[in-house]
Amino acid sequence: MDVKAAVIRAPREAMQIETIRLDSPRDDEVVVKIMATGICLSDIHVMSGAWTVPLPAVLGHEGAGIVEEVGKGVSHVKPGDHVALSWAPECGCCRFCITGKPHLCKEAAPKVLHGTLLDDTCRMHDHNEQEIKHYSFLSTWAGYSVVPAASCIPINKEVPFQPASLVGCAVMTGIGAAINTAKIKPGSTVVIYGMGGVGLNIIQGAKLCGANHIVAIDSNSEKEQTAYTFGATHFVNPRQAFVKEFVSDLTQGFGADYVFEAVGHPQLMTEAFQIGASASTIVYIGIVSDGVNLELPGSKVAREEKIITGSFYGSANPKLDFNKIIDFYQAGKIKLDELISDVIPLSEINQGCEKVQNKEAIRIVVEPHA
Ligand SMILES: NC(=O)c1ccc[n+]([C@@H]2O[C@H](COP(=O)([O-])OP(=O)(O)OC[C@H]3O[C@@H](n4cnc5c(N)ncnc54)[C@H](O)[C@@H]3O)[C@@H](O)[C@H]2O)c1
Ligand SMILES: [Zn+2]
Numbered sequence: 443m444d445v446k447a448a449v450i451r452a453p454r455e456a457m458q459i460e461t462i463r464l465d466s467p468r469d470d471e472v473v474v475k476i477m478a479t480g481i482c483l484s485d486i487h488v489m490s491g492a493w494t495v496p497l498p499a500v501l502g503h504e505g506a507g508i509v510e511e512v513g514k515g516v517s518h519v520k521p522g523d524h525v526a527l528s529w530a531p532e533c534g535c536c537r538f539c540i541t542g543k544p545h546l547c548k549e550a551a552p553k554v555l556h557g558t559l560l561d562d563t564c565r566m567h568d569h570n571e572q573e574i575k576h577y578s579f580l581s582t583w584a585g586y587s588v589v590p591a592a593s594c595i596p597i598n599k600e601v602p603f604q605p606a607s608l609v610g611c612a613v614m615t616g617i618g619a620a621i622n623t624a625k626i627k628p629g630s631t632v633v634i635y636g637m638g639g640v641g642l643n644i645i646q647g648a649k650l651c652g653a654n655h656i657v658a659i660d661s662n663s664e665k666e667q668t669a670y671t672f673g674a675t676h677f678v679n680p681r682q683a684f685v686k687e688f689v690s691d692l693t694q695g696f697g698a699d700y701v702f703e704a705v706g707h708p709q710l711m712t713e714a715f716q717i718g719a720s721a722s723t724i725v726y727i728g729i730v731s732d733g734v735n736l737e738l739p740g741s742k743v744a745r746e747e748k749i750i751t752g753s754f755y756g757s758a759n760p761k762l763d764f765n766k767i768i769d770f771y772q773a774g775k776i777k778l779d780e781l782i783s784d785v786i787p788l789s790e791i792n793q794g795c796e797k798v799q800n801k802e803a804i805r806i807v808v809e810p811h812a
């Protein structure tokens with residue numbers, strides 16, 4: 443079928459809305475009509491050239507839509523079902539999948555930036571027969587997309603597509619980092635660097651876990667009110683105050699119980715380690731550029747027994763966790779609509795990305811059929 447899609451052909455070049463050819467789904471694939479899709483900093487990293495992925499491609503990796511067509515081997519969804527999309531499909535039988543870590547699936551996770559679907563081939567071509575690469579298996583900045591069946595998580599039809607579209611990246615990553623990765627204990631002091639789509643959802647996760655103090659850090663003071671809206675109890679702009687002293691005063695000199703870095707800045711990762719108490723948990727979510735190493739004070743790593751962990755996709759088990767998050771939303775326990783700064787048609791995708799890059803928006807939602 444012919445579909446409209448935002449095609450990026452080179453880093454730092456504007457995307458063009460092109461009509462491309464979408465092939466039929468193979469046995470374990472699904473065609474999804476994309477109803478809403480977010481813009482994430484990880485898309486921007488590709489557009490700016492900070493991350494290298496095969497191009498030309500259709501970007502976009504958080505989305506929700508309606509199942510249009512299913513491959514012969516697909517039984518868990520049917521045309522008409524509403525789905526939220528996961529960029530971490532699973533094979534279901536490798537060591538990670540069977541031990542409850544499907545987000546690290548040995549088959550799928552290494553291929554997430556390869557530009558193909560799970561069988562190493564593509565379903566998109568332009569009208570010169572040039573192959574258009576997939577991005578994170580989803581390529582949601584299009585009217586329709588062919589995705590792995592395992593990426594399709596059925597959701598309740600009552601849930602609007604706009605908030606549902608965000609569950610698949612920022613929300614899962616942030617809430618999951620708090621609940622699944624760190625397993626924050628009630629009464630804790632939590633510090634979070636970066637009040638973007640991910641950091642605000644770490645706040646929501648920390649709140650669900652019963653944290654006492656939730657300290658939001660952002661170099662943009664305009665994020666202060668937003669952080670409070672999502673449940674922060676304190677806000678510090680590191681350009682105006684010393685984070686280390688603030689956390690020390692708040693914790694009688696002990697340091698924070700949990701520190702999250704959700705910016706992707708190596709120096710902040712070092713600072714995050716320093717402001718944690720002995721035996722605290724330090725969680726790295728921000729992704730630094732390829733080839734960048736982190737500096738940690740070596741003598742303290744063993745002596746202070748800090749637990750340093752990465753968190754990928756909020757250590758998600760999407761089949762369970764997406765609907766858990768949607769239940770929290772429907773019960774009024776988390777905010778999703780407030781994450782959306784703007785809703786735009788696909789034709790305005792370049793302007794939307796610019797706003798995200800300039801930090802003028804939390805999340806912008808694109809509606810390809812608006
Ligand atoms: N680990 C994962 O699975 C995963 C998933 C999605 C995104 N990410 C990564 O998480 C990071 C955050 O993503 P996002 O979409 O929330 O980004 P975002 O751009 O929406 O938010 C980043 C925030 O950090 C703030 N910031 C920038 N520099 C700062 C500094 N020096 N000190 C304090 N605050 C600063 C900005 O003002 C902004 O509010 C990115 O690196 C992204 O690639 C990781
Ligand atoms: Zn993302």
Ligand SMILES: [Zn+2]
Nearest residue numbers: 533536539547
């Ligand atoms: Zn697997």
